[in-house]
Amino acid sequence: MITTALDNAYRRYAAKRPISEQLHARARTFLPSGTTRSVLDFDPYPFTVASAAGCRLTDVDGLEYLDYLGDYSVGLAGHNPAAVREALAAVLEKGWSFGAVAAEEAEVARMLCERFESMDLVRFTSSGTEANLVAISLALKAADRSKVLVFDGGYHGGFLSFSRGRPSLNVPFDAVICDYNDLDSVREAFAQWPEQIGCVLLEPMLGSGGRIQADAGFLEGIRTLCDENGSVLVFDEVQTSRMSYGGGQALLGVRPDLTTLGKYIGGGLGFGVVGGAEKLMLQIARGGERSYDHSGTFNNNRFSMAASSAMLGTVLTRSSLDALFERGEDLRKRADHVLREHGFQATGWGSLMGFHPTDTPIRRASDLAGLDRRPVELLFHEMLERGVYTGKSGFATLSLPQTPETDDHFLTALEESVRVVAKAGF
Ligand SMILES: Cc1ncc(COP(=O)(O)O)c(C=O)c1O
Missing domain, CATH: 3.40.640.10 (Type I PLP-dependent aspartate aminotransferase-like (Major domain))
Incomplete structure (x- = not known):
């Protein structure tokens, strides 16, 4: 059932992103799998960003995303500070x-x-x-x-x-x-x-x-x-x-x-x-x-x-870093609460967070080694569908331009998404 749900998610994703699809097809001619940074590659193809500001990205098909990936932690200050x-x-x-x-x-x-x-x-x-x-x-x-x-x-x-x-x-x-x-x-x-x-x-x-x-x-x-x-x-x-x-x-x-x-x-x-x-x-x-x-x-x-x-x-002042850390600790606890109702959990420290499809304790990489990652991929697509961009393998990273309102949007999207994943048979 997870496979069917993922296939449907790919179809829904592709229907909204025809220009990204064309650009990706062209990129594949010149770049191995159409990318020059493996971590940004995902199925069915990554969307192409046209512009970014603060904690928002806009792609070439005109879709807007609330950015909770933060370029895998590069984007602490948001876009174009x-x-x-x-x-x-x-x-x-x-x-x-x-x-x-x-x-x-x-x-x-x-x-x-x-x-x-x-x-x-x-x-x-x-x-x-x-x-x-x-x-x-x-x-x-x-x-x-x-x-x-x-x-x-x-x-x-x-x-x-x-x-x-x-x-x-x-x-x-x-x-x-x-x-x-x-x-x-x-x-x-x-x-x-x-x-x-x-x-x-x-x-x-x-x-x-x-x-x-x-x-x-x-x-x-x-x-x-x-x-x-x-x-x-x-x-x-x-x-x-x-x-x-x-x-x-x-x-x-x-x-x-x-x-x-x-x-x-x-x-x-x-x-x-x-x-x-x-x-x-x-x-x-x-x-x-x-x-x-x-x-x-x-x-x-x-x-x-x-x-x-x-x-x-x-x-990167002392106070901005301390506030980011505190907000991250708080948001992760709230995310963990939402996820645990459906057999997932949130790990992390401060403003860096991971989502995992298990409720058993995670202390080392081998605790994650045997897990089916498809539920995380589906979670990623469901978040995208709700306009929130996170990491394809279940990462979220906070940035300074985010606000309590964007955090609420993120949490609501997470709650709705994990419910869909649970329903898909996880
Ligand atoms: C902990 C850690 N060390 C090193 C690197 C490599 O940094 P760069 O991608 O700038 O080479 C990364 C990148 O993700 C990282 O997360």
């Missing part, structure tokens, strides 16, 4: 791609080091993936070891994706995969490879792997194991840094050696950061004892630097 627009306009006036230093990069670095207690120094990259590649490389070089300990379901970029049993295009780091929230599995790995594990890389909340919060004591336990074994602790805060002014780490009270950032801080432009302890970061200082080059044509691209300067300087 004035502060970023003005910063970009100033760059257009003065020029870009100097092949030389501009003042903004040091200013952005200063603002980040001021916010993140664990950051003595930072370097910029073009993406979160690249930031993680640099972080792992710095950690392994410093420890003079070869293995990276990661977690099942951990997503650190297109080339650093660690879901057991799923094919990947990963770079060939020697990865040891443990289970999230299972400190014993980490202890066992260290017992087996005490001299080889050079770093532990993890998200303070398993993000793309299901938006699963870390249990109390899990991150502290990992901190201790890293210290006992001479291993570098890397927090990937590409998603979770939005939890407070000083990131997820400030809320949790655990200090990593290196941290990576990206997404929303760049205001919607390509952006990544690796930052942390001076001793580790100085490996890429010129003339140091161990002096590695770390280059990248776009590391200081002026648009990203200007956008992140505006974001850090005016948008």
Whole structure:
């Protein structure tokens, strides 16, 4: 019955989006499956956006969507925020791609080091993936070891994706995969490879792997194991840094050696950061004892630097981040209440939320591994039908332009949608 309901949903979707269908058919001629970002591909075909403002998207067929995907957490400030627009306009006036230093990069670095207690120094990259590649490389070089300990379901970029049993295009780091929230599995790995594990890389909340919060004591336990074994602790805060002014780490009270950032801080432009302890970061200082080059044509691209300067300087204030966190906690509880009546549940932390078709506790990626995801896909389509855009695999992300009224719209759509899914035989 779920399959029939999905087929009907595809038909209903296609009937309303003929222009998107044509554009997608043309795109398929030149792009594998018509897209250049796998996560945006869904059945029967993705709609094509014509414009966006605040927390709303309009597609080429004239349909409007309330945006609760927030570009998978990039869109914290919503679409076209004035502060970023003005910063970009100033760059257009003065020029870009100097092949030389501009003042903004040091200013952005200063603002980040001021916010993140664990950051003595930072370097910029073009993406979160690249930031993680640099972080792992710095950690392994410093420890003079070869293995990276990661977690099942951990997503650190297109080339650093660690879901057991799923094919990947990963770079060939020697990865040891443990289970999230299972400190014993980490202890066992260290017992087996005490001299080889050079770093532990993890998200303070398993993000793309299901938006699963870390249990109390899990991150502290990992901190201790890293210290006992001479291993570098890397927090990937590409998603979770939005939890407070000083990131997820400030809320949790655990200090990593290196941290990576990206997404929303760049205001919607390509952006990544690796930052942390001076001793580790100085490996890429010129003339140091161990002096590695770390280059990248776009590391200081002026648009990203200007956008992140505006974001850090005016948008991402302590009070706006605290309010977003509180609103997220509240909305997730309300969503969870609505979903549980129909055998679903909501997971997440602060302004990041996941929906799952099960009511049993979810603490690690394997708790989700065997689940039929079709109910989530149907939920996604039913939300779209009600004008609300979320992630195809059951993600919702809050942004600043949303209001109590849009939250109510989101919740009503969720309630109606999950009822349809339940009726379809879930
Ligand atoms: C936690 C986390 N790390 C890293 C990345 C990769 O960032 P980017 O897509 O900018 O390369 C992502 C992207 O979704 C992410 O969620």
